Amino acid sequence: MAQRKQVQRVNDNLSRDLSLERLRDQLREFAAARDWNQFHSPKNLAIALSVEAGELLEHFQWLSDEESLTLPDDKLEKIRDEIADVLLYLIRLADVLNVDLIKSADTKIEANAHKYPVDKARGSAKKYTEL
Amino acid sequence: MAQRKQVQRVNDNLSRDLSLERLRDQLREFAAARDWNQFHSPKNLAIALSVEAGELLEHFQWLSDEESLTLPDDKLEKIRDEIADVLLYLIRLADVLNVDLIKSADTKIEANAHKYPVDKARGSAKKYTEL
Amino acid sequence: MAQRKQVQRVNDNLSRDLSLERLRDQLREFAAARDWNQFHSPKNLAIALSVEAGELLEHFQWLSDEESLTLPDDKLEKIRDEIADVLLYLIRLADVLNVDLIKSADTKIEANAHKYPVDKARGSAKKYTEL
Amino acid sequence: MAQRKQVQRVNDNLSRDLSLERLRDQLREFAAARDWNQFHSPKNLAIALSVEAGELLEHFQWLSDEESLTLPDDKLEKIRDEIADVLLYLIRLADVLNVDLIKSADTKIEANAHKYPVDKARGSAKKYTEL
Numbered sequence: 001m002a003q004r005k006q007v008q009r010v011n012d013n014l015s016r017d018l019s020l021e022r023l024r025d026q027l028r029e030f031a032a033a034r035d036w037n038q039f040h041s042p043k044n045l046a047i048a049l050s051v052e053a054g055e056l057l058e059h060f061q062w063l064s065d066e067e068s069l070t071l072p073d074d075k076l077e078k079i080r081d082e083i084a085d086v087l088l089y090l091i092r093l094a095d096v097l098n099v100d101l102i103k104s105a106d107t108k109i110e111a112n113a114h115k116y117p118v119d120k121a122r123g124s125a126k127k128y129t130e131l
Numbered sequence: 132m133a134q135r136k137q138v139q140r141v142n143d144n145l146s147r148d149l150s151l152e153r154l155r156d157q158l159r160e161f162a163a164a165r166d167w168n169q170f171h172s173p174k175n176l177a178i179a180l181s182v183e184a185g186e187l188l189e190h191f192q193w194l195s196d197e198e199s200l201t202l203p204d205d206k207l208e209k210i211r212d213e214i215a216d217v218l219l220y221l222i223r224l225a226d227v228l229n230v231d232l233i234k235s236a237d238t239k240i241e242a243n244a245h246k247y248p249v250d251k252a253r254g255s256a257k258k259y260t261e262l
Numbered sequence: 263m264a265q266r267k268q269v270q271r272v273n274d275n276l277s278r279d280l281s282l283e284r285l286r287d288q289l290r291e292f293a294a295a296r297d298w299n300q301f302h303s304p305k306n307l308a309i310a311l312s313v314e315a316g317e318l319l320e321h322f323q324w325l326s327d328e329e330s331l332t333l334p335d336d337k338l339e340k341i342r343d344e345i346a347d348v349l350l351y352l353i354r355l356a357d358v359l360n361v362d363l364i365k366s367a368d369t370k371i372e373a374n375a376h377k378y379p380v381d382k383a384r385g386s387a388k389k390y391t392e393l
Numbered sequence: 394m395a396q397r398k399q400v401q402r403v404n405d406n407l408s409r410d411l412s413l414e415r416l417r418d419q420l421r422e423f424a425a426a427r428d429w430n431q432f433h434s435p436k437n438l439a440i441a442l443s444v445e446a447g448e449l450l451e452h453f454q455w456l457s458d459e460e461s462l463t464l465p466d467d468k469l470e471k472i473r474d475e476i477a478d479v480l481l482y483l484i485r486l487a488d489v490l491n492v493d494l495i496k497s498a499d500t501k502i503e504a505n506a507h508k509y510p511v512d513k514a515r516g517s518a519k520k521y522t523e524l
Contacts, residue, residue: 039324042199042200054312055316065172080238083228087232088239104212105219109157182451188444192441285499289502296516303458311450319442327434346501359469363476363477
C-alpha cells in the first residue's frame with residue numbers, strides 16, 4: 001500500500017523537471033552565498049545571457065557549416081562550456097522572473113506548430129510571416 | 132516484486148531530466164517533419180540562439196534595474212516567449228552537437244565554485260581573473 | 263586660378279567621408295593580402311560584428327549606469343578597442359554589400375525624426391510603436 | 394594670401410572625418426531635444442548596439458554564404474536599415490565615452506597588422522592566439 005503510493009508520487013514527479021529545479025536551487029544558493037543578488041536584476045541577467053550567447057557564437061565564426069559539424073575535441077570542450085553558461089544564466093533569469101522554463105517551451109512549441117504547418121514549411125527557411 | 136522493480140526504475144529516472152529529453156525529441160520530430168535538418172548546422176543554430184538572446188535583451192533596453200523587476204504582464208508575456216526561444220535553440224544545438232546539457236551545467240557550476248570562492252567573491256561583481 | 267580650383271575640389275570633398283573611405287580601402291587591402299575574402303561573406307561578417315558587439319557589452323555587464331559613466335582608464339582602453347572592432351567589421355560588411363554607411367545613416371536619422379516627433383517622444387523611452 | 398590660408402585650413406580638415414562629426418552632432422541634438430540623455434548611459438547604449446547587431450544578424454540566419462552575397466533588393470533594404478542603426482548607436486556610444494572612432498580604428502588596424510602578419514595568416518581563419 002505504501003509502495004503503491006510511492007509509485008504514484010514518483011510517477012507524478014516524472015512530468016516535472018527535476019534537474020532544472022536542482023540547478024535553479026544551486027544557483028540561488030550560489031548567488032546568496034556571494035551576496036550577488038544585488039547584481040542579478042533581470043536586466044543584468046539578460047545582458048549576461050546575451051554576452052554568453054555571443055561567446056558561444058564566436059567559436060563558430062569563420063567556420064563553414066560542414067566544419068561546424070565535425071569539431072575537434074578541444075573546440076567542442078569550449079563550446080560545451082559556453083552552452084553551460086547560457087543554460088545557467090537562462091535558468092537564473094527565469095527564476096528571478098518567476099518563469100517556468102518547461103511550460104514556456106511547451107507553449108512555444110505549440111505556437112510554432114501553428115505558425116509553421118508541415119505542408120507550408122517543408123524545406124523552407126522562410127519566416128512564418130513570409131510563408 | 133514487479134512493483135518494487137518499477138519503483139527502482141522510476142527512482143533511477145528521477146536523476147535524469149525527463150522534460151528536457153522530451154523537448155529534445157519533440158524538436159527532432161519538428162525539424163524532421165519540415166525537412167529542416169539541412170538548415171540546422173551547429174553554426175546556424177548558434178546564430179539563431181544569439182539572435183533570440185538579443186530579442187530577449189531588447190525588452191530590457193532602456194529599463195532601469197528596478198523597472199526590470201516589476202514588469203507589466205504584457206511585457207512579461209513577451210519575455211517568457213523569448214526565454215522559450217532561447218531554451219529551444221539551446222536544446223537543439225546541444226542535441227546536434229551531442230552535448231549533455233545538465234552534465235555540462237553541473238561541470239560548470241563546480242568550476243565556478245572554484246573560480247569564485249565565497250570569501251573572495253562576496254559582494255563583488257569582478258571577473259575571477261580580477262579578484 | 264589653379265589655386266581657386268584646388269579650393270573648389272577640396273571643398274567638394276569636405277562633404278564626403280574621407281576617413282571612412284580610407285579605412286574601407288585599408289581593410290580591403292588587409293583582407294586581400296591575407297587571402298581572407300573567402301571568409302568575408304556578408305553572413306560571416308554579420309556574425310563577427312555581433313560577436314564584437316557582445317564583447318563590447320561584456321565590459322558593461324554588472325556595472326550600474328553611473329559606473330558606466332566613470333570608467334577607470336584601463337577599462338576604457340579595452341572598451342575603445344572593442345568599439346574599434348565593431349566599426350571595422352561594420353565598414354567591411356558595408357563594403358562587401360556595397361552599402362554607403364553615411365547615406366544609410368542620414369536616411370535613418372530622417373526616418374527616426376518622423377517616428378519620434380519631439381512632442382510625443384520627450385522624456386519617454388518607449389518604442390515608436392507604443393508612443 | 395587669404396586664399397592660401399583657406400587651402401591650408403581645408404587641407405587640415407581633410408584628415409578629419411566630417412560626416413562622422415556631423416552625425417555625432419545631429420545625434421546629440423536629437424537626444425537633447427527629446428530629453429533622452431537620461432537613458433543614454435554608456436551601458437544602455439552598449440545594450441542597444443548589441444541588440445541592433447543581433448537584428449542585423451537575423452537577416453542572414455539560415456542563409457548560405459552564397460545566398461548572403463546575392464540578396465534580393467527588399468532584404469538588402471532592411472539590412473541597410475540595420476547597418477545604419479548599428480552605426481548610429483556606435484557614434485553615440487563613442488560620443489558619450491569621448492572616444493575618437495577613427496583614431497581607435499587606426500590603432501586597431503595597426504595592432505591587427507602585428508597580430509596577423511601576412512606570411513602566417515594567409516588563407517587561415519585561425520585566431521592570432523592559435524596561429
